[in-house]
Amino acid sequence: MDYYGYRGFIARILSSLGLEPGDYVRIIKSNGLVIEGILLPRYSLVDEPILVVKLKNGYNIGIRVDESDVLEKIGRVERGSPGAPVPLAESIEVGDKHVFILGCGGTVASRIDYETGAVKPYISPEELTLSIPELLKYASIDAEQLFSILSEDMKPWMWSKIIDETAKIISRGYDGIVITHGTDTMSYTSAALSFAFHRGLPVPVAMTGSQRSSDRPSSDASFNLVAATLVASNAPFAEVTVVMHGESSDTYALAHRGVRIRKMHTSRRDAFHSINARPLARVWPYDNRIEILDWNFRKRGDYSLAVDNGFDEKVAYIKHYPGPIAEIIDILVDKGFHGIVIEGTGFGHVSSDAIESIRRAVESGVPVVVASQTLFGRVNLNVYSTGRKMLEAGVIPVEDMLPEVAYVKLSWVLARTRDLKDVRVMMQANIAGEMSLRHDLNLYPRWVYE
Amino acid sequence: MDYYGYRGFIARILSSLGLEPGDYVRIIKSNGLVIEGILLPRYSLVDEPILVVKLKNGYNIGIRVDESDVLEKIGRVERGSPGAPVPLAESIEVGDKHVFILGCGGTVASRIDYETGAVKPYISPEELTLSIPELLKYASIDAEQLFSILSEDMKPWMWSKIIDETAKIISRGYDGIVITHGTDTMSYTSAALSFAFHRGLPVPVAMTGSQRSSDRPSSDASFNLVAATLVASNAPFAEVTVVMHGESSDTYALAHRGVRIRKMHTSRRDAFHSINARPLARVWPYDNRIEILDWNFRKRGDYSLAVDNGFDEKVAYIKHYPGPIAEIIDILVDKGFHGIVIEGTGFGHVSSDAIESIRRAVESGVPVVVASQTLFGRVNLNVYSTGRKMLEAGVIPVEDMLPEVAYVKLSWVLARTRDLKDVRVMMQANIAGEMSLRHDLNLYPRWVYE
Known part of the structure; x- marks a missing residue:
């Protein structure tokens, strides 16, 4: 049944109440919300239980209704009468x-x-x-x-x-x-x-x-x-x-x-x-x-x-700090987490004593991804000896990707593959604009202390 | 033995070599560093194995020496001679x-x-x-x-x-x-x-x-x-x-x-x-x-x-994220961590399902401190229902303190007291300028995208 573009139970209710476009209607929603306006024909775009009315302010609005909502006719305004709504084109350009x-x-x-x-x-x-x-x-x-x-x-x-x-x-x-x-x-x-x-x-x-x-x-x-x-x-x-x-x-x-x-x-x-x-x-x-x-x-x-x-729900996202980070990585691996994202310090570093824990994680099939807790800038594990050891242990550095985004991305990647090589390739590929090759200097905010 | 202000083995070496202030000396340190300059009398301020020489550029420098370093006399320059160093006052004001x-x-x-x-x-x-x-x-x-x-x-x-x-x-x-x-x-x-x-x-x-x-x-x-x-x-x-x-x-x-x-x-x-x-x-x-x-x-x-x-070395510092944060808190408590700092979202929130884990932590004597991962701004657990439940579960919010600083402070506080009430009082007291009552708007950097 198609009733002025409406279908399903809305079409049934409208026709049983004899409501037609141009009628003033009141909709009393089950949550207490009351909306009044002039019934319009339905846009045909989607097949959803949505009633379209023109409000007093001249706007059209689609109102989702269900069978428990109350629909009443409260009048009908003929075109040109004083109570009629201002025609669309003359009010506001919708x-x-x-x-x-x-x-x-x-x-x-x-x-x-x-x-x-x-x-x-x-x-x-x-x-x-x-x-x-x-x-x-x-x-x-x-x-x-x-x-x-x-x-x-x-x-x-x-x-x-x-x-x-x-x-x-x-x-x-x-x-x-x-x-x-x-x-x-x-x-x-x-x-x-x-x-x-x-x-x-x-x-x-x-x-x-x-x-x-x-x-x-x-x-x-x-x-x-x-x-x-x-x-x-x-x-x-x-x-x-x-x-x-x-x-x-x-x-x-x-x-x-x-x-x-x-x-x-x-x-x-x-x-x-x-x-x-x-x-x-x-x-x-x-x-x-x-x-x-x-x-x-x-x-x-x-x-x-x-x-x-x-998305894989079993991904750990931790922040490196001067505490027992090696122990925390070990615990997460033992508890069966599928992947770990670390907010490393500076260029993406972890403390030397955590490198063995990372190696163990990687060897047991748990990818360890590294971003930086500085937020701004780019991970680079080639500058310092720590970084080189981290790379050798198998970490996956992710350039200038935000650590939060690295976490979301790893959750998404791990739901597609658990193969460490594939995880690395996907994490290091720029998939949705999450990384860029270079920045200009203007991307750092101005720190003004007045 | 005091030898031109020098004591201990330096005094012994200097006197055995017959070295006196005004002599050009060469110090060959065990790490290969070679320093040449004019021996000066020792400042009396500290009793340390430090040799003071005037460098060619006119600066005085204190050089830490040990008994394995080699000390040689390489000449003596009389005041006024062409090779003499420029007098201090005429060179650079040290x-x-x-x-x-x-x-x-x-x-x-x-x-x-x-x-x-x-x-x-x-x-x-x-x-x-x-x-x-x-x-x-x-x-x-x-x-x-x-x-x-x-x-x-x-x-x-x-x-x-x-x-x-x-x-x-x-x-x-x-x-x-x-x-x-x-x-x-x-x-x-x-x-x-x-x-x-x-x-x-x-x-x-x-x-x-x-x-x-x-x-x-x-x-x-x-x-x-x-x-x-x-x-x-x-x-x-x-x-x-x-x-x-x-x-x-x-x-x-x-x-x-x-x-x-x-x-x-x-x-x-x-x-x-x-x-x-x-x-x-x-x-x-x-x-x-x-x-x-x-x-x-x-x-x-x-x-x-x-x-x-x-400082207490057994403090956990974690970041809240949409993953299994309740499980992570439980693990840390079970593993005997003495305190937990959480970088909450926004005003300092955690997900509702983590609140029971926080309550359990607090009930077993593990303080849970909350700062914000936004870094800028101030924790406020009174605005949203989640925050109120967190307060009721016993979290300690720490105003505008940086999360990293909250971690250091909790490590320091827990080395003084493990009593939850005292921990709360100390964490919420402004001890070293780590919190302030209000900010002016200028403290936020200018984000200019050109």
């Missing part, structure tokens, strides 16, 4: 693109719990869209909540679910995807998506979040979401990016490559920065402007969808 | 301060090993002083090699040896101490010294190192050593600092507080930066100028020497 917002929790979708005073994630993407109508300037929005967690709880199996869901959404033909996610581990998830989609992403995937919850006046949720929607709908690059405030004021956002990003501050709006790389673009969300900073990107539409999903 | 350089290895005291091509640490502080006569502009230099290791091999028991040695040197009355150290773990050692001397440091302890070995033309060893010597001899503050290049060019160095510093780049000269704090001073080594940036310091001479040495 973007002709289609963007899907996939909600994965985090502060961007959270509110203060007035019982405990703490912040909990429980706003649906639809509620978000309703509260930020500027989103619709660039695209019509469909939305779905996949997880409602704080991102410290994110695990590799959840990356896989996000990747599967993203692939499904892309295959339906959207112009881009926005993924809302907690900021704490957003960079781990963005790296996971980058590797999983490295062979084929036809449209942009823009992850975003916020440092302050969306019901606080100082929230950055709205700014970031609009910027991410602009990237998803209109960016020329089809890459996994993290789109967040570029400065603390509401000027521009930055679209960072998913494998180059790090949260560098606990609370600032401009906490996210690219390390050892230039962001892909500067994004002015209220100005419909995307300024490309790195032209070496994969173009929208150049690749068709290809997914390489799956 | 500083009237006394500085001790304590060598602990690292690149600053390393050379390329032409056999393997790698860099190994084996230059003595005396050789360093000889090759950098500018040091003597600020002070007469005595020197000693305590360790000749690369700093990735530094362990807490070595911190203790450095601290003991530093205390001995201070008690002899020097105006300041320079400690040369590898850059990889210098910030850990500087934090250890800061805690051990928090109750009383009468003179500056300036740690320094270099990112490129001193026999390379691009070495920063000379610049950094001169800057550190200027701080040790003349700074108004008696604190443990790390003195390193402030910019990549040879303009100024920065004197960072030992508990606020981090190596942020694998190879740049300006790799060291203060996090969440202003450096104590900007230092122009070739210009005899120290510009104070933070006036809230402990003044030279305000405190008499007091040492609080000793």
Whole structure:
């Protein structure tokens, strides 16, 4: 049954209530959310239980409904009557693109719990869209909540679910995807998506979040979401990016490559920065402007969808420090971890007494990958005697890759092969822009002490 | 026996050879180093086997000798004769301060090993002083090699040896101490010294190192050593600092507080930066100028020497990541670690499934301290539900303290008390400037992408 483009139970309900496009409807969702607007015909793009209404502010919105939601007719407005909504073209130019917002929790979708005073994630993407109508300037929005967690709880199996869901959404033909996610581990998830989609992403995937919850006046949720929607709908690059405030004021956002990003501050709006790389673009969300900073990107539409999903959950990620690091490596190997990423000191060093433990790990088939805890710069194990001994023991140095990204990548690689030679080749190949051969000096931030 | 201020075997050798101040002498050290100069009387400050000679370039230098070194008279120059050295006052003004350089290895005291091509640490502080006569502009230099290791091999028991040695040197009355150290773990050692001397440091302890070995033309060893010597001899503050290049060019160095510093780049000269704090001073080594940036310091001479040495070697320092962090915490507790420092995500979070492991750790007497992997900003466990549960489980959040410093501090605290209440009080007290109540916004670097 097709009823003005609607199918399934929505088509049945609409026809049984005699509702038609042009009717004022009230939707009372089972979570208490009430939305009123004028019923519109369904976009035919996706076959999802989504009802499309035009809100009083002139925007169109897709509302996910289920059979327990209540739908009422509250009137009908004839074209031209005083109560009729302003025709679309005369109100605000609604973007002709289609963007899907996939909600994965985090502060961007959270509110203060007035019982405990703490912040909990429980706003649906639809509620978000309703509260930020500027989103619709660039695209019509469909939305779905996949997880409602704080991102410290994110695990590799959840990356896989996000990747599967993203692939499904892309295959339906959207112009881009926005993924809302907690900021704490957003960079781990963005790296996971980058590797999983490295062979084929036809449209942009823009992850975003916020440092302050969306019901606080100082929230950055709205700014970031609009910027991410602009990237998803209109960016020329089809890459996994993290789109967040570029400065603390509401000027521009930055679209960072998913494998180059790090949260560098606990609370600032401009906490996210690219390390050892230039962001892909500067994004002015209220100005419909995307300024490309790195032209070496994969173009929208150049690749068709290809997914390489799956992560090994038994990977250890440790930081080298002056303590009993050899003992810790031994324990991890004995406990059956499949791989170890070490944040070495400086050029990627470990203490000499840990080299035997590394050799033992490698000999028992556990790859040991080394990045640097300095974050900036490049691992180089050829300069000092320690490094040469580490190489001889079998470590895999990973150039200028961020240690967090090395961890995500090793988890991804180990889900494809456990063969040490293959692991080495894959870890040292630049798969999703996670490494580069050289940097210019400007990639180091300016440390100004005033 | 006192022979022109010399004592012990040096006095015996000098008198048996009939050597007197004014004689040209050649010292052939057992490591092959040959030094020629005019014998001077010994400064009476310390009772050490040090021979003082005036070099051809007009500088005075103290050379540590032992009984296996060969000492020869190669001539005597009468005052006023053509071969006589230029009198001190007419050549270069040698500083009237006394500085001790304590060598602990690292690149600053390393050379390329032409056999393997790698860099190994084996230059003595005396050789360093000889090759950098500018040091003597600020002070007469005595020197000693305590360790000749690369700093990735530094362990807490070595911190203790450095601290003991530093205390001995201070008690002899020097105006300041320079400690040369590898850059990889210098910030850990500087934090250890800061805690051990928090109750009383009468003179500056300036740690320094270099990112490129001193026999390379691009070495920063000379610049950094001169800057550190200027701080040790003349700074108004008696604190443990790390003195390193402030910019990549040879303009100024920065004197960072030992508990606020981090190596942020694998190879740049300006790799060291203060996090969440202003450096104590900007230092122009070739210009005899120290510009104070933070006036809230402990003044030279305000405190008499007091040492609080000793570190627990059984402390784990881990980084939170989306993997099996609960399992790792359980393992560490089972393996008998005395304390755990976690680099949490964002405001200091761990995943919900790790909270039970933390509770178990705390209940079995293992303190769990939380800092943030973002490095910048401040831990706050009151904002999100996860944080509140962590507090309830007994974690100790440590404000804006760097995670590396939290690890050093917990090692130091656990060597004083294992009582959880006392550990909490000490970890949360600002002991050596490792925490501050508030920051101004300028403490975040400028991220410029050009």
